[in-house]
Amino acid sequence: MDKDNTMQVMQILPVVIRKRFSEVFKDLSDVQEIRLRAGRPVIILYGKSEYFLGINGGLTHNIKKAYYVSAAELREAMDYISSYSRYAFEEELRQGYITIQGGHRIGVAGKIIWENGRVKNMGNISFMNIRVAHQIPGCGEKLMQYIRHGDSIYNTLVISPPRCGKTTLLRDMIRILSNGDGCNRGFTVGVVDERSELGACYRGCPQNDLGCRSDVLDGCPKAEGMMMLVRSMSPEIIAVDEIGSNQDANAVDYVMNCGIRVIATVHGLDMSEIRNKPVLGSLVKEQAFKRYILLEAGKIGKVGKVFDERGSVIYNQEYRLENDYMLAKNAG
Numbered sequence: 001m002d003k004d005n006t007m008q009v010m011q012i013l014p015v016v017i018r019k020r021f022s023e024v025f026k027d028l029s030d031v032q033e034i035r036l037r038a039g040r041p042v043i044i045l046y047g048k049s050e051y052f053l054g055i056n057g058g059l060t061h062n063i064k065k066a067y068y069v070s071a072a073e074l075r076e077a078m079d080y081i082s083s084y085s086r087y088a089f090e091e092e093l094r095q096g097y098i099t100i101q102g103g104h105r106i107g108v109a110g111k112i113i114w115e116n117g118r119v120k121n122m123g124n125i126s127f128m129n130i131r132v133a134h135q136i137p138g139c140g141e142k143l144m145q146y147i148r149h150g151d152s153i154y155n156t157l158v159i160s161p162p163r164c165g166k167t168t169l170l171r172d173m174i175r176i177l178s179n180g181d182g183c184n185r186g187f188t189v190g191v192v193d194e195r196s197e198l199g200a201c202y203r204g205c206p207q208n209d210l211g212c213r214s215d216v217l218d219g220c221p222k223a224e225g226m227m228m229l230v231r232s233m234s235p236e237i238i239a240v241d242e243i244g245s246n247q248d249a250n251a252v253d254y255v256m257n258c259g260i261r262v263i264a265t266v267h268g269l270d271m272s273e274i275r276n277k278p279v280l281g282s283l284v285k286e287q288a289f290k291r292y293i294l295l296e297a298g299k300i301g302k303v304g305k306v307f308d309e310r311g312s313v314i315y316n317q318e319y320r321l322e323n324d325y326m327l328a329k330n331a332g
Helices: 003-010 015-024 071-081 086-095 141-147 166-179 222-232 246-257 271-275 281-285 324-330
Strands: 031-037 043-046 049-053 097-099 105-115 118-131 156-160 189-193 214-218 237-240 261-267 291-295 302-308 313-315
Touching (some): 003 015, 015 049, 015 071, 141 302, 156 166, 156 271, 166 189, 166 214, 189 222, 214 222, 222 246, 246 261, 246 281
Antiparallel strands (some): 043 049, 105 118, 302 313
16 A cells, blocks of 8 residues: 555544554555444454554553554544534445545444434444455456457356455456457456445545556446436446345346347355345346355355356356455455
8 A cells, every 4th residue: 555545544543543543554454344433442353353542552462451543533533534514424424434545444433313214414423433445456457368259248146154255356347358468358347345345435536457448337326326327338247246125126126138248246155145145146046146256264265166157167167366465455
């Protein structure tokens, strides 16, 4: 991670915590998450391990030696995140997160304020999860030979347990397909980024590289976003992360019937589980997806198998998209 990207995270931390971080970390390359909870210790997901920020400096596994966050420090952090104008971020707060420059996403929780049956705002924010953004350009290159098909691609579903790298992989696949290369043309890709994790838009501009031919709907529900892109942006491919609802499945089916290719991800352990899902099972049985990429549980960034539409294995020699050290940074 470059210095400017590191500073974007450091500058939103409360001053005391920021000072302690600067003593421990020269940069945040290996930091995945920073958890701040009022009256609780600072927790850092670093590499493959979880640590407390030490009250006397450094990192520790001993909760008795941990630095505890105050409610005042949470308010201080929110002032920095919102540039002292929370009203300007009211729409994002309704969804439970704010994306800052550099693509870093801050999830928040606290007192929900309801109005007319919907979330109006959030107050008394006492819980914060700072997800440090990372990109791994090239991690999807090896899979291109399995999903390209003539002058197009196969409809592809990436199957992965949580935190095994699926979002990182999808992001890079979008970039590769959008840009093209000397041998393969680039595609117009429509990206529905409901949780601002793929493009990580800041003031409407993606902070992550999704390629030169990608159009992004940020913060839009997946099903609605897919329909909007079909109507407005004439995509050749639509990419979406974590499909699961009936509405998602119906939208995917509609998109495919329009002749548009789909790359999507879903939580799952294996093909059997996906076949038995009440929502996606029908798409699998109808062989709507022609390629399935399975990431292995407990092995961040490992592609275990690639299947065709019949469920036949067309690739099963394990390889790492990148080494554990790299992909552990941004498990999706």
